[in-house]
Amino acid sequence: MVHSIGRFLRGNSVSINSSTTPDLSGLWVPLVTPFAGDAVDHAALQALVRRLAPAGIAGTVVCGSTGEAAALDDSEQLAALATVAEAAPDLPRIMGISGYHLGQTLDWVRRLGPEKLAGLLVPPPHYIRPSQQGLIHWFSAIADASTAPVLVYDIPYRTGATLERDTLLALAAHPNIVAIKDCGGDADKTRAIIADGRLQLLAGEDSQIFSTVAEGGVGAIAASGHLQTGRFVQVIRLLREGRLAEARGQWQPLLPLIELMFAEPNPAPVKAALAIEGLMSDVLRPPMTDASESMRIRLHAMLSGLE
Ligand SMILES: O=C(O)C1=N[C@H](C(=O)O)C[C@H](O)C1
Numbered sequence: 001m002v003h004s005i006g007r008f009l010r011g012n013s014v015s016i017n018s019s020t021t022p023d024l025s026g027l028w029v030p031l032v033t034p035f036a037g038d039a040v041d042h043a044a045l046q047a048l049v050r051r052l053a054p055a056g057i058a059g060t061v062v063c064g065s066t067g068e069a070a071a072l073d074d075s076e077q078l079a080a081l082a083t084v085a086e087a088a089p090d091l092p093r094i095m096g097i098s099g100y101h102l103g104q105t106l107d108w109v110r111r112l113g114p115e116k117l118a119g120l121l122v123p124p125p126h127y128i129r130p131s132q133q134g135l136i137h138w139f140s141a142i143a144d145a146s147t148a149p150v151l152v153y154d155i156p157y158r159t160g161a162t163l164e165r166d167t168l169l170a171l172a173a174h175p176n177i178v179a180i181k182d183c184g185g186d187a188d189k190t191r192a193i194i195a196d197g198r199l200q201l202l203a204g205e206d207s208q209i210f211s212t213v214a215e216g217g218v219g220a221i222a223a224s225g226h227l228q229t230g231r232f233v234q235v236i237r238l239l240r241e242g243r244l245a246e247a248r249g250q251w252q253p254l255l256p257l258i259e260l261m262f263a264e265p266n267p268a269p270v271k272a273a274l275a276i277e278g279l280m281s282d283v284l285r286p287p288m289t290d291a292s293e294s295m296r297i298r299l300h301a302m303l304s305g306l307e
Pocket residue numbers: 030061064065066067155158204205206221222223224266
């Protein structure tokens with residue numbers, strides 16, 4: 001049994017009720033961060049957002065893992081967020097955060113307080129591998145401090161921390177924790193969260209979008225959605241409408257694209273594909289590396305075959 005020491009279980013939580021819980025369904029695109037040389041390429045970021053916005057996406061994620069947030073300093077992150085907001089002011093934005101120092105992370109959450117965010121995407125602290133009780137403390141403290149609703153980012157292969165099913169169900173009681181981005185790799189846990197019904201579940205593994213939404217997930221945060229965006233949007237919409245065969249017809253042509261996008265560390269293939277399309281230059285910040293030559297050749301072939 002895990003015990004929360006968060007403010008919400010002490011009875012003085014922020015007053016957020018179900019009528020104000022945001023609807024996070026649909027496709028969210030975790031934006032890459034384009035670079036021009038050493039600097040963030042704001043013009044390319046703006047053009048990217050303007051291309052994605054009309055495709056029917058729910059919104060964007062700024063500074064997720066795909067956005068190479070680990071390589072951006074605070075002012076670059078705030079500037080990227082401002083550029084995305086300026087490019088499409090009415091398109092909802094989720095901001096990714098991460099860290100392992102609770103005090104510094106809370107300071108950052110408070111600095112983000114004035115931003116108009118649809119949510120804050122928060123993974124467990126990486127590297128330090130706390131207990132389940134420690135994880136409850138981490139998320140509760142952040143959710144207490146955040147003016148935006150919190151999405152729990154369950155991604156043990158990046159953080160080294162496993163969020164157990166009971167932990168996620170305990171966090172679902174927090175009025176400001178509203179969703180999970182599911183990269184947990186545990187189908188039983190995924191189903192339990194969906195069956196519980198309090199957290200909106202978004203697929204975080206692109207290859208699992210179909211199965212997750214077919215089982216009751218509300219959408220996805222998917223880097224592959226930079227390409228063939230309208231088709232990803234359609235798949236999720238059709239599944240949520242129960243139109244399984246039509247959804248499958250849209251989904252199957254996306255599988256080679258998804259496979260290619262993760263054949264090298266994300267976001268190198270996504271950036272290479274967008275560079276081929278003339279949207280940005282193909283630059284990542286070390287220690288991330290740009291796509292290999294063989295990847296570029298495969299991308300050229302794939303993009304020329306796409307409608
Ligand atoms: O940035 C994200 O959010 C995503 N991250 C995943 C990862 O690379 O770990 C992939 C997913 O498509 C989106």
